[in-house]
Amino acid sequence: MSFPSASPPQAEHWRNRFASLGPAFFTELPPQGMPQPVWVAHSASCAAELGWPENWWQREDWNALQVLSGNAAWPGMRSLASVYSGHQFGVWAGQLGDGRAHLLGEIRTPSGSLELQLKGAGLTPYSRRGDGRAVLRSSIREFLCSEAMHALGIPSTRALALSASALPVRRESLETAAIVTRVAPSFLRFGHFEHFAHHQKPAQLRQLADHFIAEHAPACLESDAPYLALLEQVARQTGSLLAHWQAVGFCHGVMNTDNMSMLGLTIDYGPFGFLDGFNPGHICNHSDHQGRYAFARQPSVAFWNLHALAQALLPLIQNEGEDPEAASERALDAIEPYKQAFSERFIALMRAKLGLHSAQAEDTALIDDWLRLLAATQVDYTIAHRRLSQFGVHDDPGALRDLFLDREAFYAWAQRYRSRLQAEASQDGARQAAMRAVNPAVVLRNHLAEGAIRAAQVGNFSETQRLLQVLQRPFDEPTQASDAAFPPDWAHTLEVSCSS
Template identity: 40%
Template sequence: MTWLKHTYKTQLPKSLYSVQAPEFVSNPEMVLYNKALAEELGVEEYLKEEEKALAYLSGNETVPESEAIAQAYAGHQFGHFNLLGDGRAVLLGEMKTGKGLYDLQLKGSGKTAYSRRGDGRATLYSMLREYLISEAMHALRIPTTRSLSVVKTTDAVYREQTHEGGILSRVAASHIRVGTFEYARYFGEAGDLQELLEYTIQRHYPELKDHQNQALALLQTVMQKQKALIIDWLRVGFIHGVMNTDNMAISGETIDYGPCAFMNAYHPNTVFSSIDTQGRYAYGSQPKMAYWNLRVLANALLPLIDKEEEAAKEKAQEVLNQFPEDFSKAYFEMMCHKLGIANPVEEDRPLVEDCLGYLIEYKVDYTNFFTALRRGGELIDKLRKEEVFETWYTKWEKARVRESSVAESDALMKQNNPVIIPRNHLVEEVLKAGASGDMQSFHTFLEELSSPYEDTFSIQVVPANFDSDYRTYCGT
């Protein structure tokens, strides 16, 4: 009996996917296998034989009774609309777990109907990167796709230079994106958009099934999910780097870890992605871009919101108008929690704004600041020598014990502020070693990142001037 279901293929129109087997790879070798995740999903028993697991997760052998597909979708990439699709990934099927269905996708598995001029492959380096960052994000308590395995192959992958190939097994609540709805609206056949809406609600939000306006309810729900997700990104200094609509999951998970990075010294204009030359997806621009993407989703859903286009636009805009104020409130609350203020009041707003202003002025590390603020030490002692910061510090000390004890405030700060994050320089170090065959430092770092809020860790030190030359790449 197969352990994979195929509701995407059996319940959705054929225009939304292409049947696509993975391409055969040479000399596959299991480099990483996430046994804990396999056990959590309840699929460990199907992968306990190493040879079978390697065959399935490399794509060299088909899971019994399964048939892989590549999903079709469109997307606005840096604001420009394109016809896209899974150009280097296939969906093996969906695993039935205690938490519902979860997609099992192979990334880097070869050419598909949507590859255009691409080779459909991925480098070992880039797949190790997604495994590391996605698992780190999970440990940071941020909704994310997960990584089940990385398989190395001896097939050459050509980018700026020749690399060994890598195949990632990605686990997601689903791979339905804003771009999937764009595709159904603008490239699908009559009825495709309605069927996609019904499937998405059944898969992710069954509580919306009896809503009198399902499309509008979905927009509202996805908006709340995205608001919470971006708040979490900002909380830990995460910069996605490529917030195109094809990389915005309807489930509210973080998806696609190509050019992502973590901010060191605080500045809202921080950007590391080599392809984001205009700073469209800079750290501080992510809320605005989430709103932009939600507007795209609303446009795709218009025919289902109301038969009259103008009425549909008005209804959609009424929902979208909630985002700026809701986000502002949620962001303020999150920042107050980082500062250990349990019950924020409006008078705390200048405290947050001034704090961020000082971080910019003094080029202070974002993650280290909040840890040091709770722990004390050299970083805070140095800042307190500045009169304006000492004034702020005195106000902060009073605000955080307004309705709480110092111990309660410290506990709140610890809960919301990681001590360690996947520092860019450390990520590059372990990936370089891993791609060269030495996985020891990778495993050590991954283990550390599994407990990012623990006080056993010292403050991380970033090499001087590292950020000025650091760039991330999408890997395609």
């Protein structure tokens, strides 16, 4: 289904299922628009998923720029900000909520209902000490990375559009405002459930869980224990997500429970980063002084967050009169599949990155030793895997070999790898093509994002638009060689923090 080209999305296209839960779950209020907005970029790919015509953003009758900049509304929209709580850096932070996000409702699409949300659209009751705005710098990063992750095949919220204004916003310095239109089947987080559990509101906790199961996890209704089934589903999806992050070298930077999606999506792009040199201890968030969210710790942090979710759902899992200790054990058992989901997906992804089409007992050691080899001298993670995609069973490893200072260690591993490929009669051409289809040439490195940001801050949005096109085809060799090159020396001075 697509919308008629002559009219914008009308009331019959919109759903407001979250709004139907009632005022305990949100505050209904209009967004605060930006004066004289301009388009920075829009995603044709995301618009196609919505079933919208290609020229949706240009149509005067749609008035899309004003709507997605918070200055107008389409019929059927109900703008609201939801309340949630959560643990931030491992500490209970109390009530949080959509401090700068406005949910516009759900729109019916060919693939089901998708929620649209404006990020940076002004104050809400949950803004706490914030201003409810997002700045152009961080909005470009979120817009580009949302679409880049989707193109990489990693579960993520999407970004439909990005608009900007000269409206001043104070961060470390004076910046300008922007609004990202985000898209997802649901923006529900672990923190939504923690909120009602912490405030001892079992009726609302049950209502929210029942809503989520009915709308987003109906298979759980087939279980005799649907809330345990829900917890297990979230655990498995989260395990798969973290495997994708670790395999591609993605650092989220701020894995608080309020930034964890109930659907296993990458959500809330703030101080994220893709690894340049492979350093398992890399901390991408300059605000993370203790290194809680370092790259190698991400899988264990996700499991910790699942414990917090299990604790929040415990009142639902515990049958009336049942021993609380037994209910707690059942909840812990329900998140245990996270470990298997993570390990199985990670090894499968890494086998694909190494071009192994069969599973052998020695693969785990081969993969682990490859990662140790990269970590020993912090070899560029993306470039190493891309060059590995050129490895020939009977050829000199050439460009790949040149990445390693310890040639003896590299040759020892390469011989094991060569023998492993020969054991499954791997054919160079077919394997190399398959590897290029899973080892990206381009990821959103910080210096690439910074180039787009600096141009945009002086009114030139062409680099953001160009980079979007490149990131949506990450496995193709880019026409601009610098997109896939080693980062320049100045890139090492870039820092991102929670304000990014």
